Amino acid sequence: MTGPHPASPADRPAWDLRACYRRGELSPSEVVDGVLRRIEAVEPQVRAYLYLDADAARREAAQWDRAAGAEDAPPLAGVPVALKDNLCTRGVPTTAGSRVLAGFRPPYDATVVTRLRRAGAIVLGKTNCDEFAMGSSTENSAFGPTRNPWDPDRVPGGSSGGSAAAVAAGEATLALGSDTGGSIREPGAFCGVVGLKPTYGRVSRYGLIAFASSLDQIGPFARDVRDAALLLREIAGRDPADATSAGVEVPDYPALLTGRVAGLRLGVVREFLQDGLDPGVAGAVGEAIRALERSGARRVDVSLPHAPYALPAYYIVAPAEASSNLARYAGVLYGHRTTRAADLIGMYARTRDEGFGAEVKRRIMLGTYALSAGYYDAFYLRAQRVRELIRREFAQALESVDVLVGPVAPTPAFPLGERVEDPLEMYLADVFTVPLNLAGLPGVSVPCGFAGDLPVGLQIAGRAFDEATVLNTAYALERALPAPGRRPRVVTAAERRSSPA
């Protein structure tokens, strides 16, 4: 990073905090205090967190004050992180944004949480999300929406909107989200931060509250690519507790960031640059592609003719899996139970009606329909065949290019409330992100400019388990774009009070 050091430790990247700890210029307690002050200032407006434990964070920070500067300190020692609220945290409330899980305190930590703690990270709290990660705006949270730090009248994206907003606003140095159809990449783009969906199987899903198990992946949010690479390295790798986690070696991602893309074959996906793209998004994405070309990447135009069919295929496969995964919320083992039921089936049905929000019910209904007798072949099976077609098409394209690029979403952050009444309109936000989930491939959203005053993200997708090339391409872009990156300026409650009415 070439710019001047930010004024507050809340805005410094994790790799820089580590260097500061080592030089004795900052302590984890000072950093956590800085982040907590930022939270106090902006949280009344942003509302990124569902649960925050400031005292626990201060205690953990104090424990690292001496050790974080040591040569052999673990990689994230004294770094404050936020966790999407669909990641289980032992003894700490975990709701996945749903009333049906109100009061739930998991008896175990998700594997990613265990790994973060082992790496020395300080967990600040749990971030807001669309209920069970179903949504593209965080408006489907049962606990109210998060607001975009760049514009409080707009959504932060979703479903991991709280994590993206927290990192953008300096309310956390790093955060984890989950991405089933774009839920890391789209909020990353809308909030102007780096968000990575790893290859399916790269990161253990143990302790991630399941939405669609063949599509879900946990991944990092960070304010720069180096931090995203660092966080991915710490959470990736085989986990015996998740049979779908892959035994593929985890490279030292930060060490592989060279910023050199000379000769890299940059596949520009024609179907992702079609009509209907917001002109500001198209402009920023075009400029980013040209910047990578100037850095030596070779542009190759690629056609993925079946990519547009990914959206309907996804919105059959994901709800089908969800309808099965969410059967467990029935008032028996955890969470809400209705007080008005005479028999067991009635208790299930009423508990679920009281506990779930509209989008979750809609997807359970849609998925159940697609799996039901008489419709299974026409909907579910057909969608899985389209999925295979898309998987093959992407794999084939990635034989002749090294990465695929395009916009993350057709528009920048949209106004709060604009799409809540029209599910299909909301689903369209995912049109460029769902293909990677169906194909199981890694993809990053990296800030690439602005549409007016709103950030735009470039999506860079790569081969299975080749996050290193994806990240390095993003790193090259980050270095090629005009520095320093603009940061959102959230008007604080105190400032609002002191301004004339």
Add this chain to the structure above:
Amino acid sequence: MSEDRPPAPPMIDAATVAHVARLSRLELTPDERRLFQAQLGSILESFQQLATLDLGDVPAAVPGDPAAGVMRDDVPVASLSREDALANAPETADGYVVVPPVIEDDGSRAP
């Protein structure tokens, strides 16, 4: 095979919504039934574009890595205690979860 014939546009009528709600174990209000009937209808209608695709002999996707080992050595390891596992249950008794009666007691099976 029937799946290769584009299916007729799905008719989501009130009976279908009631049937799917029952399968989903969702007790919906009349307003929710009306809303979902309209919304599911338009969503499924827009998904009809999938029916026009020629899929040839493409099989259904098999997600995940088939080589991922799912077996481990048969050695007991620590797991959740019963106490921890039940700690979140709305109602428990003697190490079990308690739920409303499953079968109505009509007296015919009295001891």
